[in-house]
Amino acid sequence: MHHANHYYGHSHVLARYCGLDDRNPQRIRGYLQHGWNIGDGMAADHEFVPGVPLFLWSERTRRRAWSLGRRQTYAVGAPWAYLLAMEPEPDGPRPREGTIWYPFHGWEGQQVVGDHDRLVAEIKATEPGPVTVCLYWQEYRVRRVRERYERAGFRVICHGYRGGKWDSLDPDFLRRQLAEQRRHRRVASNRLCTAVFYAILAGCEPAVYGDPMQLAGEVPLWGGQPRIRRQWAELHGPQVDPVVAREVAVAELGADRLLPPAVLRRLFHWPDPPSRPAGADLPEETR
Structure with a gap:
């Protein structure tokens, strides 16, 4: 789908969250918001195919999109919020400057x-x-x-x-x-x-x-x-x-409504993660 879904590594972050290959993410079946704006969340210079879903960052943005006539919309949370959920500050906040x-x-x-x-x-x-x-x-x-x-x-x-x-x-x-x-x-x-x-x-x-x-x-x-x-x-x-x-x-940013990985995969039409072989987490000598 649209190349803007991959801007800033957004699809890579979401693929990682979903347990999939984050170096070669699959295409998202829809348009993913890639920056904050005060309209429907989408870039004004992009052309969109009617009926293709919009994946927006927040409920606030989804409501604005609805008011502008967008109907097939989903509030999924910003990729940035998923990244912070996956990578909290190690050992608590560190000293900051400037x-x-x-x-x-x-x-x-x-x-x-x-x-x-x-x-x-x-x-x-x-x-x-x-x-x-x-x-x-x-x-x-x-x-x-x-x-x-x-x-x-x-x-x-x-x-x-x-x-x-x-x-x-x-x-x-x-x-x-x-x-x-x-x-x-x-x-x-x-x-x-x-x-x-x-x-x-x-x-x-x-x-x-x-x-x-x-x-x-x-x-x-x-x-x-x-x-x-x-x-x-x-x-x-x-x-x-x-x-x-x-x-x-x-x-x-929709940080209060992040979706479970299974729900995101279903919305994006992404597959489930590959199954791990039985005993894959065990030391080799105990398998």
Whole structure:
């Protein structure tokens, strides 16, 4: 089915949770939400075959999709939430330091337009500790953009390439992102976005502030930034209540409704895991 189901290693994480081969996951019979948005959960630039099910992250998103006319929808939880369930922090939370900052980014079809120098100044005026700036792969490979943040004294990283058209898939994308976020005490961005919700669930204190920038030719779908700032006002500002933020992140990522592996396999039309031979867990000399 749709190649976007494999973005960021989502299908790989879910295959692992389902007890299947997570290096070569089977195709999902439907469309899997791959990023947070305020509409039906699906990317606005993708064309969809009517009648094919949508696998959305949360009940909130499923209700929004229903209101927009989508009918065959299922709330299954975000792959990120399954990853955290499978990989809790070892031996409890470890000391964290500084902020991981995600500037709003473009994508293959649109470039971001904004003043990076102004954003650097806002970050330096707000963040008390060391800052790691995580750029999307497009901005990261543009030297003049990357060097603006490096010259400010920030550590600059990229989580990697999300994959596309069943090519250059990265099963470990989310695991790298999780490892980075667990190093930091805070997460911040100039727009409320997927990475902020992920980091909240991973234990970071969130902030959303600064010039929100724009995409070239951006169309404010479903109400755009004005609606986001209005509806999720409690998540905006340089200081945000972490308890409230976690409640919202759990609801938006569907972390409160993760499905059993057998149910996910049935929804995706995936097979059961291969049976283990009798005695496979016993030492060889006792078989």
